Amino acid sequence: MSELFKDVPEFVEVNIGESLAARTETLGAFRELGPPDLCHVVKSSGSKSALKEIGSYHYCSGVEASSSASLAAYINSLQFSIEESPAWFGKGSGWKVRSGTYCCFNAFSRVDMRVEATIPGGVNAYVVDLRGDRHEATADLWQETYLSAMLRAIRYSDDASYRLAGYRKLDPISTPEAEMRFLQTAEALFLKGWQLGSDPEIQVATIITNHLTAAIIKYFSDSYRLHQAVNLFEKMAVKEPEIAALLAQCYVGMNEEIKAVKILNSALETCPQSYPILHAQCDFLLSKNKPQWAQAVAQQAVTAAPSEFVTWAKLTETFIQLGKYDSALLTLNSCPMFTFNERDLHRMPAPAKTHLPIKKFLADSNILDEESARDNEADVTLLRLPAPGLRGTFARAYALLTELVSKIGWDELLKIRSTVFVMEEEYRMHKSGTSVDLNGAAEDDASITGIRTSSNSDSEIPTIRISTESARTPATALTQTKDEAAESPVSAFSNKRLCERWLDNLFLVLYEDLRVYTIWRAEISHFKTQHRSYRKTGTEWEILGELALRLHHKEEAKEAFQRCLETKFSAKALIKLLEMYAREGDLQRTLNVAIRLTTYHHRWYNEAAYPSAVAHYLYQLGQIHGLAKVQYTLLSMNLPPGIFEIMKGYVDYATEMQVEGYNF
Numbered sequence: 001m002s003e004l005f006k007d008v009p010e011f012v013e014v015n016i017g018e019s020l021a022a023r024t025e026t027l028g029a030f031r032e033l034g035p036p037d038l039c040h041v042v043k044s045s046g047s048k049s050a051l052k053e054i055g056s057y058h059y060c061s062g063v064e065a066s067s068s069a070s071l072a073a074y075i076n077s078l079q080f081s082i083e084e085s086p087a088w089f090g091k092g093s094g095w096k097v098r099s100g101t102y103c104c105f106n107a108f109s110r111v112d113m114r115v116e117a118t119i120p121g122g123v124n125a126y127v128v129d130l131r132g133d134r135h136e137a138t139a140d141l142w143q144e145t146y147l148s149a150m151l152r153a154i155r156y157s158d159d160a161s162y163r164l165a166g167y168r169k170l171d172p173i174s175t176p177e178a179e180m181r182f183l184q185t186a187e188a189l190f191l192k193g194w195q196l197g198s199d200p201e202i203q204v205a206t207i208i209t210n211h212l213t214a215a216i217i218k219y220f221s222d223s224y225r226l227h228q229a230v231n232l233f234e235k236m237a238v239k240e241p242e243i244a245a246l247l248a249q250c251y252v253g254m255n256e257e258i259k260a261v262k263i264l265n266s267a268l269e270t271c272p273q274s275y276p277i278l279h280a281q282c283d284f285l286l287s288k289n290k291p292q293w294a295q296a297v298a299q300q301a302v303t304a305a306p307s308e309f310v311t312w313a314k315l316t317e318t319f320i321q322l323g324k325y326d327s328a329l330l331t332l333n334s335c336p337m338f339t340f341n342e343r344d345l346h347r348m349p350a351p352a353k354t355h356l357p358i359k360k361f362l363a364d365s366n367i368l369d370e371e372s373a374r375d376n377e378a379d380v381t382l383l384r385l386p387a388p389g390l391r392g393t394f395a396r397a398y399a400l401l402t403e404l405v406s407k408i409g410w411d412e413l414l415k416i417r418s419t420v421f422v423m424e425e426e427y428r429m430h431k432s433g434t435s436v437d438l439n440g441a442a443e444d445d446a447s448i449t450g451i452r453t454s455s456n457s458d459s460e461i462p463t464i465r466i467s468t469e470s471a472r473t474p475a476t477a478l479t480q481t482k483d484e485a486a487e488s489p490v491s492a493f494s495n496k497r498l499c500e501r502w503l504d505n506l507f508l509v510l511y512e513d514l515r516v517y518t519i520w521r522a523e524i525s526h527f528k529t530q531h532r533s534y535r536k537t538g539t540e541w542e543i544l545g546e547l548a549l550r551l552h553h554k555e556e557a558k559e560a561f562q563r564c565l566e567t568k569f570s571a572k573a574l575i576k577l578l579e580m581y582a583r584e585g586d587l588q589r590t591l592n593v594a595i596r597l598t599t600y601h602h603r604w605y606n607e608a609a610y611p612s613a614v615a616h617y618l619y620q621l622g623q624i625h626g627l628a629k630v631q632y633t634l635l636s637m638n639l640p641p642g643i644f645e646i647m648k649g650y651v652d653y654a655t656e657m658q659v660e661g662y663n664f
Contacts, residue, residue, distance in 0.1 A: 002083065002095070003043055003045065003054055003082075003095040004056075004082075004355045004357070005078070005081040005082060005355070005357065006081055006082070006083050006357060007081055007357055007359050008058060008078060008081045008168065008357070008605075009058045009165070009166035009167075009168060009355065009356050009357070009605055010041075010056040010057065010058045010166065010355050011056060011057055011058065011166055011348070011351035011353070011354055011355070012054055012055070012056045012351055012352045012353040012354075012355065013054070013055040013056060013057070013349075013351060013352060014349065014350075014351070014352045015055075016042060016053060016054070016055035017040070017055055018055075018349050019038065019040055019055070019057040019346075019348055019349075020038075020040050020101060020103070022346065022347060022348050022349055023035075023038055023103055023112070023346060024112070024128060024132050025132075026346060026347050027105075027110075027111075027112055027128065027129075027130045027132070028130045028131075029344075029347075030105060030107075030110070030344040031197065031341055031344060032107065032196060032197035032211065032341075032344060033105075033107045033148065033151055033152050033155065033156075033196060033197070033211055033344065034105030034106075034107050034148065034152065034344050035059075035105060035343075035344045035345050035346050036059040036060060036061050036152065036156075036162065036164065036167055036346075037059065037060045037061060037063060037065070037102065037103060037104045037105075037149065037152075038057055038059060038060075038102075038103040038346065039057060039058055039059075039060050039074070039075065039078075039100065039101075039102050039103075040055065040056070040057040040100060040101045040102075040103070041055070041056055041057070041075065041078055041097050041099070041100040041101075042054070042055050042097075042098050042099045042100070043055075043056070043082070043095045043096065043097055043098060044095070044096060044098040045094060045095045045096070053098070056355075057166075058166045058167070058168055059164055059166055059167040059168065059346075060074075060167070060168045060169075060170070061149070061152055061153040061156070061167070061168075061169050061170070061172070062149075062153045062169055062170030062171055062172040062608055063102075063104075063149070063170060064146070064149075064172075064178075065104040065113065065142075065145050065146050065148075065149040066142060066143075066145075066146040066181075067142060068115045068123050068124075068125035068137070069123070071102040071104065071115040071117075071125075072102075072115055072117040072123045074102060075097070075100035075101075075102055075115075075117045075119075076097075076117065076119060078097050078100065079096060079097040079119060082094075082095055082096065082097065096119070097119055098118070098119060099116065099117065099118045099119065099121075100116070100117050100119075101114055101115065101116050101117075102114065102115045102117075104145050104148070104149050105145075105148060105344075106127075106141055106144045106145040106148050107144075107148040107151070107195075107196050107211075108144040108147075108148065108189065108192055108195055108196065109141060109144055110129075110130060111127045111128060111129050111130070111135070111141065112127065112128040112129075113125070113127055113137060113141065113142070113145040114126055114127070114128055125137040127141060143185060143188065143189065144189065146185060147182075147185045147186065147189055147212075148196075149172070150172050150173070150182055150185075150215075151196070151211055151212060151215045153169070153172035153608070153611075154172065154215040154218060154219050154611050155211060155214065155215045155218065156343070157169070157608065157611045157612055157613075158575075158611075158612060158613045159343065161342065161343040161345075162343060162345075163604075164345070165354070165356065166354070166356065166605075167604075167605060167606075168605040168606075168607070169605065169606040169607060169608045170607055170608055171607070171608045171609055171610065171653075172608065172611075173219075173610075174609075174653070174656070175656065176656065176657065179228070179657065183228065183231075183232055186212065186216060186232060187232055187235060187236070189212070190207070190212065190232075190236050191207055191236075191239070191240070193205075193207055193210040193211070193212030193213060194206050194207050194210050195210075196210050196211040196212055197210065197211055198210045198211060198214070199211075199214060200338065200340050200341065200391065200392030200393065201309050201310050201313070201338075201392060201393050201396055202308065202309075202310065203307055203308050203309065203336065203338060204307075204308070206242075206276075207240055207242070207243070208242055208243060208245055208246060208274075208276045209276060213246060216229050216232065217229060217246070217249070217250075218611065219611055220250075221250075221253055222610075222611055222615070222616040222619075223610065223611075223615070223616070223619055223654075223657065223659050224619055224620075224623065224659060224660040224661075225657065225658075225659060225660070226250040226251075226253045226254050227250075227254065229246075229250050230247060230250045230251065230254070233246045233247040233250060234247060241267060241270045241271055242267070242271050242274045242276065242277060244263050244264065244266070244267035244270075244271075244277060245267070245274065245276035245277040245279070245280045246276075247260075247263055248260040248261075248263045248264045248267070248277075248280045248281075248284075249280055249283075251263065252280075252283075252284060252287075257284070260280075260284065261284070264277060264280060264281050264284070268281070273303075273304040274304065275301040275304045275305040275308065275310075275311050278297050278298070278300055278301040278304065279298075279301055279310070279311075279314055281297050282294045282297045282298045282301065282314055282318065285297065286317070286318065286321060291318050291321035291322045292322060294318045294321070295315070295318035295319065295322055298311070298314045298315040298317075298318045299315055301314060301315070302315050307336055308336070309335050309336055309337065309338060309393045309396070312331055312332070312334055312335040312336070313332075313335060313396055313397070313400060315331050316328050316331045316332045316335070316400050317400065317403075319331055320400070320403055320404060320407065323407075325404060325407070325408055325412075325413075325416050326416050326419060326420050328400075328404060329404065329413075329416055329417065329420055329421075330420050330497065332397060332400055332401065332404075332503065333421070333497065333499060333500050333503050335393065335397055336393075337393045337394065337397070337500075337502050338392060338393050339392075340391035340392035340393070340394070356604075358603055359602070359603075359642075361640070361641055361642030361643070362599060362602055362603050362642070364640065364641075365599060365640040365642070365643050366640070367595065367596055367599040367640070367643065368569060368596075368599060368600060368603055375537055375538040375539065375567055375568035376537070376538070376539050376568070377537050377539060377540075378537055378539040378540045378543060379540060381516060382516065382540055382543040382544070382547075383543070385512060385513065385516060385543070385547065386508075386509045386512060387509050387510075387512070387513050387547075387550055388546065390509070394502065394506070397502075397503070397506060398506050398509060398510070398550075399550075401503075401506055401507075401510055402510065402513075402550055402551055402552060403552065405510060405514070405551070406551065406552040410510075410511075410514055417499075417507070419496075420496060420497060421496055421497060421498065421499040422496045422497070422498055422499070425485060426496070513547060513550060513551060514551070516547060517547055517548065517551055517553075520544055520547075521556070536563070536567075537567065537568075538564050538565075538567035538568030538570060539564075539568070541560050541561070541563045541564035541567065541573075542560075542561070542564045542568075542570050542572055542573055544560045545557045545558075545560035545561040545564060545573060545576065546572070546576075548560055549576065554580070557576065558576075558577065558580055561573040561576050561577050562577065565577075569596075569600070571597065571600055574593050574596055574597045574600070575597065575613055577589075577593050578590060578593045578594060578597060578613065578614065578617050579613075579617060581593060581617075582617035582618075582620045582621055583620070585621065585624045585625075587621055587624075587625055587629070587630070587633060588633070590617060590618070590621055591618075591630070591633060591634060591637070594614050594617070594618055594647070594650075595637075595639065595643065595647060597614050598614055598643075598646055598647060599643060599646075601614070602646055607646075609649035609650050609652070609653045610650070610653045614650065615650050615653065615654075618630060618650050619650075619654060619659050619660070619661065622654065622659065622660070622661030622662070623660055623661045624661075625661075626661050626664040627651055627654050627655070627659070627661050627662050627664075628664065630651065631648070631651045634647050634648070634651075
């Protein structure tokens with residue numbers, strides 16, 4: 001009999017307990033919601049005189065962390081994952097789970113809640129602080145720990161940064177009663193939500209912009225049940241009027257726009273300088289094709305919160321919709337950028353053995369394709385594209401830049417850039433001059449003073465402070481235009497601004513994307529005229545699909561992802577096609593993709609029906625066709641044994657929670 005679990009992932013330790021020690025040492029590095037839960041077990045075999053022991057661990061989410069009993073129950077359940085010894089092996093022989101420790105990070109109080117369970121035996125719960133000291137586990141700490149665990153399970157259900165080996169994801173909420181408990185706890189701790197931090201685009205977390213509110217919106221909007229969130233936000237808005245921003249967002253999502261407008265109108269009278277409320281109004285105006293009005297509101301939001309990236313990004317978006325591309329580029333240049341912090345993860349010592357078993361019915365389904373080494377090869381130019389590495393505010397800024405180039409093209413974008421920013425030749429000529437008057441600052445060096453924003457005649461752009469690091473040489477290959485040298489260097493220079501270094505870099509990133517995309521499309525065109533087949537590896541098609549999507553070429557992206565799947569299994573390609581097919585209302589194709597993705601997720605221990613991207617897009621189909629038709633179509637597909645049952649989990653959740661479309 002093996003000492004390993006038959007269907008649960010695990011990492012066998014070199015020294016028993018080293019994973020717990022490593023987690024304790026890392027506690028001080030956790031910044032926000034914390035890492036996945038850690039479950040450590042000790043297994044033993046043999047008699048007392050010849051006892052053998054091993055320690056192993058795996059990561060987990062979705063386990064209800066409301067009490068020591070619930071966590072001890074999870075540890076106890078693991079003993080049934082070890083294969084039983086055959087009768088002839090002898091009674092009492094074989095491996096058994098002797099004890100376990102479950103660790104769950106409390107993101108509110110920044111402590112680790114731990115439960116030790118012995119089998120059979122007692123349960124001991126305690127708290128470990130950032131220094132490694134032990135404390136008593138109180139009721140308040142359990143409440144915070146429960147909600148922290150729920151938020152991790154919701155927020156990071158589809159987060160690429162959380163795709164860890166040996167990470168088991170279970171359903172965090174599976175019944176209306178469990179959901180009610182989640183809502184009650186969220187209400188109790190709502191005003192402490194800012195302590196959890198927020199998305200990387202937010203500089204300062206508030207009671208409106210934080211991981212708690214984001215999780216609530218995600219959980220209920222993805223299943224089209226925003227009325228549940230509305231009930232919570234209405235209660236909280238009585239205490240904090242600014243929460244009206246979330247309330248209005250929910251009503252818009254529920255197609256109750258009149259209610260949303262009334263709420264926003266009342267909220268703006270109470271909190272006229274709240275940028276979340278202003279943004280809610282701005283989004284509504286943009287959805288109604290009123291960019292001129294939206295721009296005025298977005299500008300007010302910048303005035304209210306000038307240090308927040310999202311306010312400048314929203315103003316940039318309105319200028320793009322208005323067709324004021326020079327103003328859009330100038331506003332984008334003014335965005336305050338923040339360093340991206342990676343998700344909280346463990347730093348563990350190398351294990352003695354890694355065990356990642358696959359359930360038999362998944363292996364027998366033949367849905368998961370085997371990949372060859374050739375499928376994963378790719379041209380080095382594609383592998384080194386810098387855009388996929390962008391994170392946080394830089395990724396969002398790049399998305400705005402690609403939106404700009406999709407509207408006007410690369411050449412026009414360069415012309416606008418040379419019109420609003422100081423180009424290399426102009427900067428060089430200024431540096432060589434001895435007496436150049438820059439708005440009254442005679443003989444001042446631009447690298448020290450920057451360019452005064454009052455020189456720009458466009459009053460729609462709010463005041464921008466340019467740092468002393470802003471003066472530098474932009475990339476020559478991207479900034480030079482033919483007409484540039486014809487202007488007077490003094491007048492041109494004095495009416496322009498300095499391009500921030502990060503935006504210079506994004507232009508280089510965009511140039512690389514456009515260059516590779518142009519070559520790819522030219523090659524395809526050439527091969528078609530030659531009546532020859534155009535071949536790429538699966539990984540190359542995957543990268544090209546993501547490239548086309550970044551540059552807003554959706555049909556080309558869809559084609560590339562489809563070609564990718566003809567060659568290899570790709571979860572990235574599948575998730576993108578799932579979204580595309582669902583938006584088109586294509587029931588059969590969406591289900592085909594959903595089945596492959598769900599099988600893949602279960603193979604890697606993601607057993608949660610909801611929240612998940614697959615569930616979201618299936619429920620989107622349910623609004624069009626009704627979930628009954630979705631289920632009947634699944635039945636007609638004669639799926640392999642076991643696969644239908646896990647697909648039915650999505651429908652079961654929708655029926656239990658009364659997701660829109662469940663009853664037709």
